[in-house]
Amino acid sequence: xxxxxxxxxxxxxxxxxxxxxxxxxxxTGYPSLFWYVQYPGEGLQLLLKATKADDKGSNKGFEAxxxxxTTSFHLEKGSVxxxxxAVYFCALRSxxxxxxxxxxxxxxxxxx
Amino acid sequence: GxxxxxxxxxxxxxxxxxxxxxxxxxxxxxxLYWYRQSLGQGxxxxxxxxxxxAPDKSGLPSxxxxxxxxxxxxxxxxxxxxxxxxxxxxxxxxxxxxxxxQFFGPGTRLTVL
Numbered sequence: 095x096x097x098x099x100x101x102x103x104x105x106x107x108x109x110x111x112x113x114x115x116x117x118x119x120x121x122t123g124y125p126s127l128f129w130y131v132q133y134p135g136e137g138l139q140l141l142l143k144a145t146k147a148d149d150k151g152s153n154k155g156f157e158a159x160x161x162x163x164t165t166s167f168h169l170e171k172g173s174v175x176x177x178x179x180a181v182y183f184c185a186l187r188s189x190x191x192x193x194x195x196x197x198x199x200x201x202x203x204x205x206x
Numbered sequence: 207g208x209x210x211x212x213x214x215x216x217x218x219x220x221x222x223x224x225x226x227x228x229x230x231x232x233x234x235x236x237x238l239y240w241y242r243q244s245l246g247q248g249x250x251x252x253x254x255x256x257x258x259x260a261p262d263k264s265g266l267p268s269x270x271x272x273x274x275x276x277x278x279x280x281x282x283x284x285x286x287x288x289x290x291x292x293x294x295x296x297x298x299x300x301x302x303x304x305x306x307x308q309f310f311g312p313g314t315r316l317t318v319l
Contacts, residue, residue, distance in 0.1 A: 098248070137310040138297070183248065192262045192304065194239070196249035
């Protein structure tokens with residue numbers, strides 16, 4: 095079956111620290127992979143995506159590389175800001191169906 | 207332009223009652239998804255509508271759950287004979303098509319007493 099496992103939070107970092115949020119997946123076929131972000135008081139929004147192995151998605155300084163050999167899609171940012179404080183969700187969409195599968199979310203708090 | 211809207215934002219109901227949750231997608235978006243987010247859980251897919259095609263209902267947890275989409279726009283998720291385990295945030299998302307970015311609504315927080 096399809097599933098996503100992501101790093102449990104909460105994560106607290108100081109401003110300008112390096113961020114990694116781990117995400118691994120199990121999927122049939124060749125999934126597309128996504129990171130969504132939910133800022134306080136707002137709805138989920140797409141942060142980045144990758145549709146095939148070795149693709150790198152990037153946006154707002156965040157990056158994630160689709161690693162088929164390790165079934166991973168870890169989210170990284172070199173220098174976090176207070177404004178990055180949010181909940182981050184890893185997700186996959188199998189190419190064999192319509193469903194999206196989301197992880198449980200990782201809460202990030204960045205302190206000045 | 208306007209984003210995805212959902213109503214009500216909060217709903218408290220008694221066990222055994224029926225509830226209807228509404229989603230207004232972005233105009234022109236042909237794809238519409240419903241998800242459920244229970245406390246401490248990820249988003250759980252419920253149902254997917256694409257244009258005039260038959261909906262993908264594979265995620266609905268029981269026959270108490272149903273959804274419709276009228277005129278390819280507004281969608282209503284109905285939960286009959288609510289149970290306490292139905293308490294969750296129900297999210298709606300729409301997109302231009304299957305392969306396009308989903309835009310999420312703010313959700314409806316359902317509490318079943």
